[in-house]
Each structure stands twice: as structure tokens, then as C-alpha cells.
Amino acid sequence: METIFSIIILIFSVVIHEFSHGYAANKLGDPTARLAGRLTLNPIAHLSLFGSFIFPLITYSLGGFIFGWAKPVPYNPYNIKHRYGDALVSIAGPGSNLLVALIFGLSVRLNLIYNFLPESFISIFVLIVFINIILAVFNLIPVPPLDGSKILFNFLPNEYLYIREFFERYGLFLIFFFIFFLWKLLLPFVYWIFSLITGLSL
16 A cells, blocks of 8 residues: 555656646746646656656665656746756756645644644655655766766766766766665655655654
């Protein structure tokens, strides 16, 4: 049952993530996502069969954690004149997940004092916080096509262009390697953020 709840939470979390990319781009002058009908919180417009359903089951079975993605929101950087447009659009996704984690996490923390939520709600809120922190932290890793790479490349001087070319060439391989071999190195950081927000320990 927890796996089903986790996948449902993941689906809505990645939808918020992608919507936030499109919203930020639209505010900065790029209407591509809006014109493509992707500036919506309707999950049907964003979900990917493999990324939103199959891959989360694979990561849960092999690594003991839930991870997945939605279809990337279309984005045309040439419509944005802001110097740091790529970085602002990219950080909107992880930022939205951290905001969700903060809202539900602070509810959990307040409940430790005032005890106003049923135990079943606390369990769901804890899952929401944990999954959204994972999404935010993972997407900030500077490996293409993750958001962290776009943030890094936006600030990377031209003389280091070869670094970008290397990461773009081997990005998918590096991501899968990281998920199955190195992700556990980041888990203590995820646990620390979780405890900081909720006042609970995992």
C-alpha cells in the first residue's frame, strides 16, 4: 500500500515540478509550454509511462526508494532575454518541490506540538516531504538533462565548454550510474533536510 501511495505522490510531485518550469518560462517571456497545453496541473498532460510508472517501480525494487519523472515541459531559451533565464527556469522545478516539502513538513512539525492531525495524515505527509526532497536534491545534480546541469552551464565560462560537451555526451549513462551506485551517498543529506523541516528522524 505504501508503494502505491508513494507512486501517487510522486506523480503529483513531478507534475508540480514540470508545471513550475513552464510557469517560470512563461513569466520570463517564453510561451512555448502554454501554447503546447502544458501550463496545467492536469497529470494527463505531463505523465510518461516509463518515467512516471515503470521506472519508479524499478528503483523501488532495486534501490528501495521511489524516483521518476514526467515529460519535460517544452522550452525555447531564445524567447527569454534574461541573462540567467536558463538557471531561473531550471531552478523553478526543484524549488517547487522544496516548497511542497516545506509546507507539509512544517505541518508535521507543528503537529508535534499541537497534535491536530490524525496518524494516517502524518504518514502521508511524511511521504510527501521525503519524496519531494528526493526530487529536489536529485534534480539539482549537475548532470544533463537534470536541472542542476542547466543551472551550472548558465554560469560556466566559455573556456570550460568542453566540460559541458562531456556531460551532455555521457549524461544518461552518468545518471543511471549515479542512481544505482552513488545515490546512497546523498541520502544522509536528504535525511538531514527532512529532519530539519519536520523535526523527525528517519
